[in-house]
Amino acid sequence: MNKRRIRTILAVGIIATFATLVALTFVSNYPVPADSQQYLARPLGETGASNRVAGIYLNYRLLDTLLEVLVFSVAVLGVRHYLQQSEGMSLPALSESEVVQTAVGFLSPLALLLCTFFAIFGHISPGGGFAAGVIAASGLLYMAIAHGMKAMEARLNPDRLALAEKATLLILLAFVLSPVAIGRVPLTDLLPKGTPGQLLSGGSILIYNILIAMKVFVGAWAVIAVFAQHRGEL
Amino acid sequence: MAAIVAFMLFGLGILVLVLRRDLVIKLLALGLVNAASILFFVSIGDRPGARAPIQLPGEIAVLADPLPQALVLSAIVVNFAILALALVFVMILVERYHTTDSTRIEQEIAREIDEEETPCP
Numbered sequence: 001m002n003k004r005r006i007r008t009i010l011a012v013g014i015i016a017t018f019a020t021l022v023a024l025t026f027v028s029n030y031p032v033p034a035d036s037q038q039y040l041a042r043p044l045g046e047t048g049a050s051n052r053v054a055g056i057y058l059n060y061r062l063l064d065t066l067l068e069v070l071v072f073s074v075a076v077l078g079v080r081h082y083l084q085q086s087e088g089m090s091l092p093a094l095s096e097s098e099v100v101q102t103a104v105g106f107l108s109p110l111a112l113l114l115c116t117f118f119a120i121f122g123h124i125s126p127g128g129g130f131a132a133g134v135i136a137a138s139g140l141l142y143m144a145i146a147h148g149m150k151a152m153e154a155r156l157n158p159d160r161l162a163l164a165e166k167a168t169l170l171i172l173l174a175f176v177l178s179p180v181a182i183g184r185v186p187l188t189d190l191l192p193k194g195t196p197g198q199l200l201s202g203g204s205i206l207i208y209n210i211l212i213a214m215k216v217f218v219g220a221w222a223v224i225a226v227f228a229q230h231r232g233e234l
Numbered sequence: 235m236a237a238i239v240a241f242m243l244f245g246l247g248i249l250v251l252v253l254r255r256d257l258v259i260k261l262l263a264l265g266l267v268n269a270a271s272i273l274f275f276v277s278i279g280d281r282p283g284a285r286a287p288i289q290l291p292g293e294i295a296v297l298a299d300p301l302p303q304a305l306v307l308s309a310i311v312v313n314f315a316i317l318a319l320a321l322v323f324v325m326i327l328v329e330r331y332h333t334t335d336s337t338r339i340e341q342e343i344a345r346e347i348d349e350e351e352t353p354c355p
Contacts, residue, residue: 015245051288068307072314126286197291
């Protein structure tokens with residue numbers, strides 16, 4: 001049996017398994033599994049966040065989210081470590097057309113504004129820290145495409161940003177552990193929950209969203225910058 | 235409907251992942267498989283006539299299940315991490331062997347091992 005046939009059988013096997021899984025999902029507990037219904041049945045004031053998704057991943061399942069942030073940090077660390085070891089290419093810088101430069105001048109501030117909005121209002125409307133960080137990083141990526149990586153690096157040093165990323169992670173962990181200082185269990189939300197639907201509500205969720213947005217923004221930019229450095233230009 | 239689209243995208247991604255030999259195409263297929271999983275998770279949280287799970291106090295409405303959406307965030311972040319790291323490894327392999335063909339890279343590595351094992355005359 002040649003290699004290609006084995007691969008085909010493997011692919012068909014995986015797809016068949018997945019199809020069975022899909023079929024079982026629809027046959028068994030669908031439409032509402034009992035466990036997830038519990039979250040919607042809980043009172044809104046418990047987390048204080050009208051965005052139920054934010055309430056789950058930044059309150060009930062905060063530990064999962066912290067580990068997620070850690071995975072992101074490890075990825076940034078790995079990318080920087082391995083790319084700085086290899087030699088890299090140096091492609092000549094190509095200047096972009098005036099159309100792109102004008103469009104970027106309009107889109108980048110908009111991306112940064114959206115980032116701020118999603119981070120601050122993530123607990124009362126769609127959005128959240130992860131989305132906000134990625135939007136801001138793409139705004140900077142537009143600018144880097146239009147004005148060149150060198151100009152961007154002069155303004156935002158990737159090495160300092162990588163340090164800033166670690167510092168944000170440290171602040172986040174310190175914030176999560178801070179209840180220990182007054183004899184409470186870590187991850188306890190000490191801030192008042194407020195009235196759901198208002199800006200100052202949801203306890204610590206607002207702070208977590210802002211910190212995660214900063215971390216993801218800085219981390220994603222550090223990854224983009226190190227890829228661009230390695231290649232020479234975007 | 236969305237679950238069927240997710241299933242088709244997943245199948246396409248797996249087929250490309252296993253059958254194509256180009257490492258960059260494999261990474262793109264991995265991204266497709268992940269996007270399909272995310273779509274599947276979001277689709278199982280849906281209910282007839284459901285709104286996005288954003289609720290005001292005292293409001294009674296049919297909301298989409300927020301739990302799969304919260305879980306999918308982990309999948310997105312882990313996918314980013316895997317793709318970024320895998321891309322770096324592909325770049326290192328391409329720099330060393332000047333090809334993105336996985337079979338040729340395997341052959342080159344096997345040849346290198348053979349050369350190392352053969353004692354010099």
